[in-house]
Amino acid sequence: MEIYPTLFPVVAALLVDDTGRVLVQQRPQGTAMAGLWEFPGGKIEAGESPETALVRELAEELGITVLPDACEPLTFASATLGQKHLILLLFRCTAWQGEPRALHATALRWATVAELYSLPMPPADLPLLPIIAQSLGQKPVCS
Numbered sequence: 001m002e003i004y005p006t007l008f009p010v011v012a013a014l015l016v017d018d019t020g021r022v023l024v025q026q027r028p029q030g031t032a033m034a035g036l037w038e039f040p041g042g043k044i045e046a047g048e049s050p051e052t053a054l055v056r057e058l059a060e061e062l063g064i065t066v067l068p069d070a071c072e073p074l075t076f077a078s079a080t081l082g083q084k085h086l087i088l089l090l091f092r093c094t095a096w097q098g099e100p101r102a103l104h105a106t107a108l109r110w111a112t113v114a115e116l117y118s119l120p121m122p123p124a125d126l127p128l129l130p131i132i133a134q135s136l137g138q139k140p141v142c143s
């Protein structure tokens with residue numbers, strides 16, 4: 001009998017600034033994948049919609065307020081993560097209130113898509129980069 005992995009739903013935000021750079025944060029020591037750069041977000045808790053989870057995570061992690069209306073689904077990643085199977089829902093957020101602060105992460109960084117390719121990121125994020133580049137009208141980086 002085939003055993004199917006438990007799905008692990010996570011939301012993340014692509015926050016884009018006026019110059020087309022996107023915000024990434026560095027995972028803190030003591031967490032899985034410490035030191036890697038990721039898009040702000042986190043687990044969808046029981047009883048939450050993806051949009052509700054996104055608003056909560058961005059408030060907790062960055063201290064900013066986004067309205068669900070200012071965030072639209074962009075793409076998703078699907079990848080094995082230990083014993084589970086990660087479903088990472090990436091939303092593009094076009095407006096928010098407040099200046100992002102690293103409330104959970106070790107550091108924040110605004111990066112061009114070309115710079116993202118040179119940052120260590122979780123494996124699940126790598127297939128997202130060409131899609132992000134395309135959505136921002138930037139050229140994907142050939143490896």
Ligand SMILES: Nc1nc2c([nH]c(=O)n2[C@@H]2O[C@H](COP(=O)(O)OP(=O)(O)OP(=O)(O)O)[C@@H](O)[C@H]2O)c(=O)[nH]1
Nearest residue numbers: 010011012032033038039040041042043088122124125
């Ligand atoms: N936020 C975020 N998580 C990602 C990305 N890519 C990726 O593989 N993940 C994985 O998705 C999972 C998110 O879970 P988490 O534990 O960080 O979420 P959380 O903020 O709810 O954590 P918490 O339990 O400390 O509250 C982690 O295993 C993380 O490595 C990404 O770009 N952004």
